[in-house]
Amino acid sequence: MDQTYDVVVLGAGSTGENVADTVVRGGLTAVLVEDELVGGECSYWACMPSKALLRGTEVLAEARAVDGARQAVTGEQDVAATLARRDSFTSNWDDAGQVEWVRGAGIDLVRGRGRLAGERAVVVTGPDGAETRLIARHAVAVCTGSTAAMPPIDGLAQVQAWSPREATSAKETPRRLLILGGGYVGCEMATAWQALGSRVTLLQRDDRLLPKAEPAAGKAVTAALRAGGVDVRLDTDVTSARRQGDEVVLTVTSEGGRQEEVRGDELLVAVGRAARTRDIGLDTVGLAPGDPLQVDDTLQVRDRPWLYGVGDVNGRRQLTHMGKYQARQAGAAIVGRARGEDVDTSDWSPFVATADRYATPSVVFTIPQVASVGRTSADAEDAGLPHRVVEIPLKVAGSSLFADDYEGTAIAVVDTEREVLLGVTFVGPAVAELLQAATMAVVGEVPIARLWHAVPAYPTVSEIWLRLLEAYRG
Incomplete structure (x- = not known):
């Protein structure tokens, strides 16, 4: 019926x-x-479990960045407790x-x-x-x-590769994890599993991570991953994959045409959807x-x-x-x-x-975070829009209080004819919380002249808005 x-x-x-x-x-x-x-996907295999896996690492990094607090951090993450907390956010897949x-x-x-x-x-x-x-x-x-997209790599279909679903729902830490793809999923999962005890190798075909973001974002995330022990390989093509016993074996071609084999216990394919x-x-x-x-x-x-x-x-x-x-x-x-x-x-x-045409906000929850909205400088160039890019260190009183030796970058793409923001990117610890203000400014097409009257509270990281306006004025 x-x-x-x-x-x-x-x-x-x-x-x-x-x-x-x-x-x-x-x-x-x-x-x-x-x-x-x-x-759906977000609740059980994407946003919620992935961010739950990352949160403990983020909290520890923030504590260790403040003298006086870092001395109190005497141990490492409890992996079992982290995975159990992750499971609670998925309601144990119920x-x-x-x-x-x-x-x-x-x-x-x-x-x-x-x-x-x-x-x-x-x-x-x-x-x-x-x-x-x-x-x-x-x-x-x-x-x-x-x-999850699967690229046409010889043998890939036979190696039982992880998709992002397996990466966010794994019940134990893989000893060696290979990750194919340096977008936001690959970078977030490299951050999470390296901190939980994996030896992670991240293979990226492009010459930088996060290729759709501002170049400064990819550089900062690459440096942080490498400092954390991740083997990040750029300009690297995977040409074949096979299982050899319990190992996944990838044949890769690096910059200059050099071929070698890379081995791991699990392979995560994160090349898009x-x-x-x-x-x-x-x-x-x-x-x-x-x-x-x-x-x-x-x-x-x-x-x-x-x-x-x-x-x-x-x-x-x-x-x-x-x-x-x-x-x-x-x-x-x-x-x-x-x-x-x-x-x-x-x-x-x-x-x-x-x-979703011109004002999409997004956050990559790596360490450092990458928070962005609107057009990048490359987007503005491709669209033929008259623009100017302002890129400055994220150095204000608020960031200095947030963490010792705080490192970050703020980037604004300004339409020089209309004097409005086309896009904003923040790179640094906890910058996700700066994003909604940027989103409102971009969506609302708030004139730069009016933004001068949006006074940031002192001492907060939001002072960076004043520094951006000052740099644009010159």
Whole structure:
């Protein structure tokens, strides 16, 4: 028997939950379809467990950076306690609490593997093989997220490599961990597992870590990882992989064409993510399986007004907070259209997602942290925008109090015609807490002349805003 709802949401991760919650708050009915854990990747295998693994290392580094406190630190991290704390943040991979929230929000849940089955239709195959057909009056929102990408390296498919899921949920510390990829996942997991006792080798094809960030960020993280004992190898290609007994053996080509073998007990592949659209029935509505969904700024799939692609599936910004942001915007657009409203699609409309075009905030929780929002200097150059880059040491009274010999960098990219910030990057201990102010300045396009009147409290690390403005004024 068919079950009909106003909105059918395929995928009950944080993005899907927010779409469903938004439309239900708007007076529509909604059902979530999920074949794994309700709450999705972030709750169980990404943001929460990874940051829990990193937090102890961060706290110890902060204590050891202050004379008087460092003398009190007489031991190392308790690995078992760290892993147990990590497990508590995932509720030991039990989604009962999330399911309770879904029901309390007035959202229905169908367990099983969901696939599109033509316009406004989803067929769900349950754990017992039984099928349920769901019909959407107004919209189907695809929120199936992304999956770890695997590069076409000879033998890689046979070595049982870790994806980020295994890296964040491992029950014991690997003795030797090889990491392929120097983006934020590779750098964070190198930081976490090296501190928990692994000998980590990080292999990066590019000539720097964090290649999409400002160059100063990659340099600082590389130096810190090496100082912590990580073997960081840049300009390194992995050409083949094999298992030899209990070892993973990689053949690598370094700068200059030198070949050698690198050995470890586990291999983490962290080279990016691909939209999870391969087996969700896109072919039944004339779309190509495996491709990201092409959407407009209301997250509506082009030429299919009943279909929405929200979060990682559209490839715009594969970050949890941006998925949630898109979910709120998509949900508002779905409700507006269901009510027959004229859905405004201008840049400042409440129905559209624009922040993922020019004002995405992100934090890499390495030591030091890298916090950024908006365009980098390279982005501004590529876009042909008139700009000036201000890069200064993060040296203020607040940072000196925070840690002895505090090292950090602040970078602002300023539109020299409009006199507004295009982007900001902070590199240093605990700089994540500076990011929201930068995000507001970038999103709000606050004129530099007005920022002079946003007086930072003394003595805090936020004084860096005054130093940036002074450096820009010259």
